[in-house]
Amino acid sequence: MDLKQLAYFVRVAELGSFTKASQALDVAQPALSRQVRLLEVELRQNLLVRNGRGATPTEAGRLLLEHGRGILHQVERAREELGRVRGALAGRVAVGLPPSLARVLTVPLTRAFRQQLPEASLSISEGLSATMQEWLATGRLDIAVLYNARPAPEIEITPLRDEELLLVEKRPAGLAEEPPAAPIPLAEVAPLPLVIPSRPNAIRMHVETEMAAIGCRPNVVLEIDGVSAILDLVADGAGAALLSRNAVDSSIRPSAYRTRPVCDPPLRTHLYLATSSMRPATLTQLTTLELIKRVLG
Secondary structure, eight states, X not given: OOHHHHHHHHHHHHHTOHHHHHHHHTOOHHHHHHHHHHHHHHHTSOOEEEETTEEEEOHHHHHHHHHHHHHHHHHHHHHHHHHHHTTSOEEEEEEXXXXXXXXXXXXXXXXXXHHHOTXXXXXXXXXXXXXXXXXXXXXXXXXXXXXXXXXXXXXXXXXXXXXXXEEEEEOOTTOOOXXXXXXXXXXXXXXXXXXXXXXXXXXXXXXXXXXXXXXXXXXEEEEOSOHHHHHHHHHTTSOBEEEEHHHXXXXXXXXXXXXXXXXXXXXXXXXXXXXXXXXXXXHHHHHHHHHHHHHHO
């Protein structure tokens, strides 16, 4: 049994689509279909029912999917064990970070990864929490740091820490230094012109939920899906934003902004570490999880 064919079949079966699997694997769809068909010919079994909506595993396919996941995991573990004989863990780990944390976390995480896992490779992607949760399910990511993650069958989540959201405004011209700003009640934030990500961004959903609880709604003047772009617009006077301290401090010009805590109630987002529940973590991935916890701690 060819391991590549098995890996291709597992991905198609998990995603329920040759199109999605070809995108996730970066393999042309005709080549992917041909390899899966060769596996079916070798096993003398139809593994997938192909239809206009995608591909569904047959009874034989479901059985092979269960075994295939275990086989591929064992192969990866064997590679790791052989790497340990050489003195280091090996393998590739794909990590997803929200944009507000990526600038702060990427350099220290990469440095710690190279020191502890010199034989392994690290891939870091930025994305919104809802998108990264989908990437975990499709296998594009092994680990993701998510805001306000909700339990789902396809992922396992571990709480990391809470982050306070601040009201971020353009600093008045000529005001280089100023005393710490007094907290602003959430009800007074609601009528302000806000530059905020579009739904289903985790921060956007959290802000709307908290405002609805006190009987108001945000005055959204611009929907922008990008922390850097949001901050640029705030600096240009387009409106205010609700972002974490990390997002402001890691910006190109943190001095361009004035921040105020939000109160009554305070805005706090919850940060989670997420992994796929469909694939057992390798030793390299488990080590990377601990590195993320250490760097964020």
